[in-house]
Amino acid sequence: MTTRPERHRSLVVVSAGLSTPSSTRLLADRLAAAASAALTESGDTVTVETVELRELAHDLTDQLLTGVPSERLEQVQTSLAAADGVVAVSPIFTASYSGLFKTFLDLLEPGLLAGKPVLLGATAGSARHSLALDQAMRPLFAYLRAVPTPTGVVAATSDFASARGADEAEDDLSERVARAGAELAAFVRAADGRAVDEPRPAAEQAGLTPFEQLLAQARR
Amino acid sequence: MQFGIFSVGDVTPDPTTGRTPSEAERIQAMTAIALKAEEVGLDVFATGEHHNPPFVPSSPTTMLGWIAARTERLLLSTSTTLITTNDPVKIAEDYAMLQHLAGGRVDLMMGRGNTGPVYPWFGQDIRQGINLALENYDLLRRLWREDVVDWQGRFRTPLQGFTSTPRPLDGVPPFVWHGSIRSTEIAEQAAFYGDGFFHNNIFWPASHTRQMVQLYRERYEAYGHGPAATAVVGLGGQVFMAERSQDAVRRFRPYFDSAPVYGGGPSLEEFSRQTPLTVGTPDQVVEKTLTFADYAGDYQRQLFLIDHAGLPLAEVLHQVELLGERVVPVLRREFEARRPAGVPSDPPTHASLREAGEDSPNAHVRPHERHLQEVR
Numbered sequence: 001m002t003t004r005p006e007r008h009r010s011l012v013v014v015s016a017g018l019s020t021p022s023s024t025r026l027l028a029d030r031l032a033a034a035a036s037a038a039l040t041e042s043g044d045t046v047t048v049e050t051v052e053l054r055e056l057a058h059d060l061t062d063q064l065l066t067g068v069p070s071e072r073l074e075q076v077q078t079s080l081a082a083a084d085g086v087v088a089v090s091p092i093f094t095a096s097y098s099g100l101f102k103t104f105l106d107l108l109e110p111g112l113l114a115g116k117p118v119l120l121g122a123t124a125g126s127a128r129h130s131l132a133l134d135q136a137m138r139p140l141f142a143y144l145r146a147v148p149t150p151t152g153v154v155a156a157t158s159d160f161a162s163a164r165g166a167d168e169a170e171d172d173l174s175e176r177v178a179r180a181g182a183e184l185a186a187f188v189r190a191a192d193g194r195a196v197d198e199p200r201p202a203a204e205q206a207g208l209t210p211f212e213q214l215l216a217q218a219r220r
Numbered sequence: 221m222q223f224g225i226f227s228v229g230d231v232t233p234d235p236t237t238g239r240t241p242s243e244a245e246r247i248q249a250m251t252a253i254a255l256k257a258e259e260v261g262l263d264v265f266a267t268g269e270h271h272n273p274p275f276v277p278s279s280p281t282t283m284l285g286w287i288a289a290r291t292e293r294l295l296l297s298t299s300t301t302l303i304t305t306n307d308p309v310k311i312a313e314d315y316a317m318l319q320h321l322a323g324g325r326v327d328l329m330m331g332r333g334n335t336g337p338v339y340p341w342f343g344q345d346i347r348q349g350i351n352l353a354l355e356n357y358d359l360l361r362r363l364w365r366e367d368v369v370d371w372q373g374r375f376r377t378p379l380q381g382f383t384s385t386p387r388p389l390d391g392v393p394p395f396v397w398h399g400s401i402r403s404t405e406i407a408e409q410a411a412f413y414g415d416g417f418f419h420n421n422i423f424w425p426a427s428h429t430r431q432m433v434q435l436y437r438e439r440y441e442a443y444g445h446g447p448a449a450t451a452v453v454g455l456g457g458q459v460f461m462a463e464r465s466q467d468a469v470r471r472f473r474p475y476f477d478s479a480p481v482y483g484g485g486p487s488l489e490e491f492s493r494q495t496p497l498t499v500g501t502p503d504q505v506v507e508k509t510l511t512f513a514d515y516a517g518d519y520q521r522q523l524f525l526i527d528h529a530g531l532p533l534a535e536v537l538h539q540v541e542l543l544g545e546r547v548v549p550v551l552r553r554e555f556e557a558r559r560p561a562g563v564p565s566d567p568p569t570h571a572s573l574r575e576a577g578e579d580s581p582n583a584h585v586r587p588h589e590r591h592l593q594e595v596r
Contacts, residue, residue, distance in 0.1 A: 058486075065485035068423050070494060208404055208435070211412035211443075211588075215358060218351035219374050 034181020089121035117187035224264025260544020288322035300331025324570030364393035411439030414581025416452035454521035479529035502546035
């Protein structure tokens with residue numbers, strides 16, 4: 001039996017909740033904890049960076065208007081580009097992910113999430129919104145060429161412990177959270193050695209095409 | 221070192237009065253600003269080129285030719301000349317003619333233009349922007365340096381036995397800058413030919429400008445034109461001044477808040493922190509502008525944007541005076557004091573290029589190949 005060397009993993013958690021405290025953040029934290037636990041169990045060390053989009057709402061609007069990210073928004077985008085795995089959680093507004101969540105994704109460099117394992121989460125007022133995750137969020141991440149885990153977790157208000165029947169609902173959510181976290185951990189480990197070839201944003205490209213080659217390509 | 225003004229040429233309502241200048245007024249304002257720039261001792265006036273409202277300067281050489289006739293020393297340039305949608309043959313002809321009329325006081329800055337709908341009006345496609353810039357400019361270099369050109373390419377009809385007239389003044393093609401904010405291909409292009417590289421700088425955190433300029437400098441050296449520190453760099457800047465900084469902020473804020481490009485976005489204070497924008501006293505402008513050399517290296521040309529967002533002509537002329545009287549004399553002294561030996565103060569001019577002759581990369585279509593031959 002070969003022992004796997006210990007690896008360091010970075011998870012970036014994106015939470016688009018608006019209130020403080022928010023159930024979206026609560027779900028994001030639980031998903032991150034589940035993924036971290038699964039990675040730690042197999043001997044990896046994990047750092048988790050959590051991004052509250054609410055705090056970046058003005059910066060996001062500014063980048064929409066000027067085309068230029070603020071320094072702190074750029075730091076977040078850079079962390080995301082370097083992350084081994086991503087937890088992305090949005091509240092469901094009007095049958096879909098929130099506009100703030102979409103704006104954040106709209107402003108990422110093309111290809112930034114390509115090949116990256118992502119755990120999708122959503123919070124909603126009732127379980128009747130559950131399909132928004134699979135019918136709205138999942139295609140969005142397919143477009144971004146990210147790799148979402150098969151299990152996405154929707155937490156409705158009833159999942160967060162109502163007065164009656166709390167135990168049953170809570171158990172069900174915990175189970176889903178644990179399963180999704182384990183899937184993200186497995187995807188992160190499976191990505192070892194293949195993320196290298198994924199496209200990176202132009203600003204990060206270390207290699208530059210020599211000019212004569214550029215010119216030859218231009219005239220083709 | 222050269223200091224000057226670059227104008228976008230936008231027709232924008234004055235947000236404090238709601239009044240929109242006519243095209244005639246805006247065009248007259250641009251030429252008045254250029255004449256004032258010479259009067260107060262600035263070195264360069266550069267005009268943008270646009271082919272859609274609300275911009276007026278669609279015909280840069282017409283405007284620059286008029287200014288050339290009314291000035292003695294001012295260097296006339298562009299910010300930018302569209303190397304994508306213009307026929308390189310027409311650029312070769314127009315700017316050679318301007319060179320003759322202006323007695324050599326001409327250089328150009330190549331740019332691609334980022335407005336998608338403009339391209340098809342000129343039979344082009346923005347998705348080919350970089351490729352157009354590469355092929356068209358390579359042809360332009362030949363048109364200015366080879367008396368008879370046979371050429372075949374992808375984006376225009378072939379040329380057989382074509383001579384672009386008039387030939388460049390004294391056989392010296394105008395010096396060319398390449399402007400780009402983030403396309404590494406354009407920094408590479410500028411480096412390959414030994415041309416200048418201009419970073420607009422004004423919307424961007426210093427780290428971005430530094431990265432692009434550094435790339436250009438390294439590649440300039442790699443192509444054998446000289447040490448990276450001697451590469452030819454120009455930067456933009458954006459200023460609004462008053463004797464007291466609080467007055468500058470108060471007077472500029474309504475223009476900032478509704479300005480095209482960044483209006484409705486970050487606050488004036490945030491934008492001032494994150495970009496080269498300086499709204500304050502002439503001394504504050506000096507202080508901030510000097511920091512540009514800290515991140516971009518000692519450079520050769522500084523252009524200021526001062527006439528956009530609906531600012532009235534009288535205010536803009538006042539700003540030009542402050543630049544000429546209070547800012548630029550100090551900057552000239554301070555930039556030279558910090559400049560290491562061997563780093564040129566000025567970019568190449570018509571006189572210096574004529575003097576350098578074959579020794580200058582500007583004399584050759586593909587100067588890199590000449591270096592290779594020397595090595596062999």
